[in-house]
Amino acid sequence: MIADPLFTDAVAYFQQLQDRIVAALEQLDGGTFRRDDWTREEPAADGPALGGYGRTRVLDGGRLLERAGVNFSHVHGRFTPQFAATMPGEGLEFMAAGISLVLHPRNPFAPTVHMNYRRLARESGGWFGGGADLTPSYFNRADAQHFHDTYRQACAPFADVVDWQALKAECDRYFFIPHRQEARGIGGIFFDHKHDNPARMFEFVQSAGDAFLPSWLPIAQAHIADPYTDAHRQWQLLRRGRYVEFNLVVDRGTIFGLKTGGRIESILMSLPAEARWAYDVRPEAGSAEAAMQQVLRDGFTPLVPAV
Numbered sequence: 001m002i003a004d005p006l007f008t009d010a011v012a013y014f015q016q017l018q019d020r021i022v023a024a025l026e027q028l029d030g031g032t033f034r035r036d037d038w039t040r041e042e043p044a045a046d047g048p049a050l051g052g053y054g055r056t057r058v059l060d061g062g063r064l065l066e067r068a069g070v071n072f073s074h075v076h077g078r079f080t081p082q083f084a085a086t087m088p089g090e091g092l093e094f095m096a097a098g099i100s101l102v103l104h105p106r107n108p109f110a111p112t113v114h115m116n117y118r119r120l121a122r123e124s125g126g127w128f129g130g131g132a133d134l135t136p137s138y139f140n141r142a143d144a145q146h147f148h149d150t151y152r153q154a155c156a157p158f159a160d161v162v163d164w165q166a167l168k169a170e171c172d173r174y175f176f177i178p179h180r181q182e183a184r185g186i187g188g189i190f191f192d193h194k195h196d197n198p199a200r201m202f203e204f205v206q207s208a209g210d211a212f213l214p215s216w217l218p219i220a221q222a223h224i225a226d227p228y229t230d231a232h233r234q235w236q237l238l239r240r241g242r243y244v245e246f247n248l249v250v251d252r253g254t255i256f257g258l259k260t261g262g263r264i265e266s267i268l269m270s271l272p273a274e275a276r277w278a279y280d281v282r283p284e285a286g287s288a289e290a291a292m293q294q295v296l297r298d299g300f301t302p303l304v305p306a307v
Helices: 007-029 141-158 164-174 198-210 212-223 230-249 252-259 264-270 288-298
Strands: 034-043 049-060 065-078 093-105 112-122 125-135 187-194
Touching (some): 007 049, 007 065, 007 093, 007 112, 007 212, 065 264, 093 212, 093 264, 125 141, 125 164, 125 198, 125 212, 141 212, 164 187
Antiparallel strands (some): 034 049, 065 093, 093 112
């Protein structure tokens, strides 16, 4: 039996955060998210038993959001012994709850964004994980600075449990495509397996979750009407191809869902509606595309005010 006193409160917070974000995105886009509530209480095919419920919210073909998913899930089951050995803690039984979103805007100058926060518990204890990161097709320094500033400020009151610089560095390490030797985007924050001082960590998770709309919404609003050409669109589709490669080859969240027999439609809602691959693409020197590629290879360092 798993006993986790924070789990119920985490579930409630993730659900209300999902509702707030969906409402704000519907107001921004003018479209309506499809609401798909699901339950599952049966063995997964050829895998461990899995049960639980979730609330999948998906918008396809919106005015601003070409593909958007904002998901909540609360699942429980048993790890396989092999997969359990890759996770912190002891025991095969687990329960997990979290919110996960990916927004793929239509306009190439509006950046893709990802956010995920979760609580996972095993018989030996539980932990928090998650983060948020920005993936532009075209680099805009002001947008990048704003995104990082928002999360730096969300971390600041919780210096006793997290360090913004460390979370940013971990984000840069995690969201990296090794076979391309480039970052997926321009970073943000990322953390996992945070089990010390759980009540304080939960307060931080709420601060970080509440920072999502202020971090991304002003950027989206600034670029909703930017003019663009087919060449801009083709570059955006190529960058989305890199996004797909990361999610299917590297991302631990995708792998966790697949290894535990998760709901495939909810797991793969993170993929864009359209993407493109081309052979040996080399942006023209001095172009905006070349500048974006250079940032992805060198990394982005935001300015930090002197204390």
